[in-house]
Amino acid sequence: MRGRWPAGQRGVRRNANLNFLALVFFLLFVLPPTAFAAELPALTGRVVDNAGIIDAATRAALTQKLADFETKGSDQIVVATIPSLDGEEIEPYANRLFRFWKLGQAKENNGVLLLVAPNDRKMRIEVGYGLEGTLTDLHTKLIIENDMVPAFRAGDFSGGISRAVDDMVMVLEGNPEELEARGKRNQQAPFNSDDLFFAIFISIWAIIFFGSIAASILPPIFGQKLGPGRYRWLGMTFEPGRRSSSGGWSSGSSGGGWSSGGGGFSGGGGSSGGGGSSGSW
Numbered sequence: 001m002r003g004r005w006p007a008g009q010r011g012v013r014r015n016a017n018l019n020f021l022a023l024v025f026f027l028l029f030v031l032p033p034t035a036f037a038a039e040l041p042a043l044t045g046r047v048v049d050n051a052g053i054i055d056a057a058t059r060a061a062l063t064q065k066l067a068d069f070e071t072k073g074s075d076q077i078v079v080a081t082i083p084s085l086d087g088e089e090i091e092p093y094a095n096r097l098f099r100f101w102k103l104g105q106a107k108e109n110n111g112v113l114l115l116v117a118p119n120d121r122k123m124r125i126e127v128g129y130g131l132e133g134t135l136t137d138l139h140t141k142l143i144i145e146n147d148m149v150p151a152f153r154a155g156d157f158s159g160g161i162s163r164a165v166d167d168m169v170m171v172l173e174g175n176p177e178e179l180e181a182r183g184k185r186n187q188q189a190p191f192n193s194d195d196l197f198f199a200i201f202i203s204i205w206a207i208i209f210f211g212s213i214a215a216s217i218l219p220p221i222f223g224q225k226l227g228p229g230r231y232r233w234l235g236m237t238f239e240p241g242r243r244s245s246s247g248g249w250s251s252g253s254s255g256g257g258w259s260s261g262g263g264g265f266s267g268g269g270g271s272s273g274g275g276g277s278s279g280s281w
Helices: 007-030 056-072 090-101 137-153 157-172 177-187 193-222
Strands: 047-049 076-081 111-117 122-128 224-227 230-233 236-238 272-280
Touching: 047 056, 056 076, 056 157, 076 157, 090 111, 090 122, 090 272, 111 157, 122 137, 137 157, 137 177, 137 272, 157 177
Parallel strands: 047 076, 076 111
Antiparallel strands: 111 122, 122 272, 224 230, 230 236
């Protein structure tokens, strides 16, 4: 009959379908998530600028600075840029790249990775487990927000990365005070004339509102009665019975500021425990 497969062909087709489903199951559930993640670049130096956002002079200066810093101690800082994360979050990507490159010494876990993905407008400072107590999440957040974000928004990738490296070196050399003080200064809100006008308006409104209440209560108590509902007090005549007012006002405020953190990444292994901070611009 037309439209029917012979028994042998039906069996072959069924086996092919089962094999296809088995392959899909293997790809989805057996292979690790990193099988579908963005590719990891090779470690070609202390500055791996695959996105091409660092000018040659800055790249050379950074390479020398990081080499000198590593020579003085054993901590290792590497700067990496990639065009895009290909849909992956920057936290797991940075951790994978950190462990793939095995930054820092094996027993020290004293590496730092500064990663920038310009097409995604994201950056991260990934800190090795051994340096988390020195280059803290607070420090990395300050570096991102005060050094990198303003410069990147202005299109100055070289300057932002260079300043970030300078501050990381400063903190790792045991001098975090300047970075912390700068962060506190930047947290102070600038003077805002709108806030001043609002405060004056509220003050005048409060004086009028509460003054009307006082004018209806105090004259009958302390003033001289002139007639029904009329009193003289402080050289003025009040008729509180002819006044009525109602209303209320409530205010609420919420403290603003920033909080430090590791960008929501948790988990460790390898030479990084997920310490550091992420940001965007």
